[in-house]
Amino acid sequence: MAQEIPLKVATFNILAPCYHRLTRGAEEGEETYFEQEDEAHYMARNTKILDELDQVDADVICLQEYWFANEVLRDLYRRRLSLDKGYACEELRRSSHWRQRDDGLAIFVRTKRIVIQDSRDIVFHDCGDRVAKMLLLAYLPPEDAETGVTPPPQQFIVVNTHLLFPHNEFSTKIRLREVTKILGFVEGYRQRELCQTICSRTDVRIP
Numbered sequence: 001m002a003q004e005i006p007l008k009v010a011t012f013n014i015l016a017p018c019y020h021r022l023t024r025g026a027e028e029g030e031e032t033y034f035e036q037e038d039e040a041h042y043m044a045r046n047t048k049i050l051d052e053l054d055q056v057d058a059d060v061i062c063l064q065e066y067w068f069a070n071e072v073l074r075d076l077y078r079r080r081l082s083l084d085k086g087y088a089c090e091e092l093r094r095s096s097h098w099r100q101r102d103d104g105l106a107i108f109v110r111t112k113r114i115v116i117q118d119s120r121d122i123v124f125h126d127c128g129d130r131v132a133k134m135l136l137l138a139y140l141p142p143e144d145a146e147t148g149v150t151p152p153p154q155q156f157i158v159v160n161t162h163l164l165f166p167h168n169e170f171s172t173k174i175r176l177r178e179v180t181k182i183l184g185f186v187e188g189y190r191q192r193e194l195c196q197t198i199c200s201r202t203d204v205r206i207p
Contacts, residue, residue, distance in 0.1 A: 022034070061109075
């Protein structure tokens with residue numbers, strides 16, 4: 001497009017309460033426990049996160065460690081972002097071919113400016129049960145004030161993921177493999193879906 005597009009994308013690992021360790025008790029008898037045992041604590045913490053996201057005012061919000069195992073917390077995010085702010089939500093739980101995890105990914109898209117044209121899941125099937133969520137989005141530009149003409153929508157791709165933590169050299173190699181899978185998936189999608197079904201070209205370059 002000839003004009004610049006004011007687009008804001010935010011990403012945030014919100015730390016699922018099932019992984020967040022807290023301590024209680026005196027120093028001598030200190031006890032470690034997971035935040036999921038303290039609803040008041042994780043609801044207050046995530047309310048602050050949502051307050052920060054309100055200030056950021058992003059068009060696309062990518063969240064990691066989104067807690068699927070707790071409907072109360074999921075409803076908090078849906079209410080604050082989807083109902084109150086007009087975001088559409090796409091979710092993907094961490095999984096592999098034989099199990100599901102308690103957390104996953106969520107992408108919130110501001111629907112008054114952006115259309116979700118397609119949504120795809122990328123499942124790595126690796127030791128960390130990692131996944132990625134890919135969205136094909138179209139930005140709806142406003143009408144040009146001088147010409148009165150509305151430019152055509154601008155497509156772009158967003159991928160949200162949470163790679164395996166680099167505990168050692170082996171997990172670092174797995175992370176590189178995960179990135180390779182994402183790039184391969186996006187390129188395969190571009191060639192199969194966008195070039196053939198949308199414009200019958202092989203040189204499409206979507207941001």
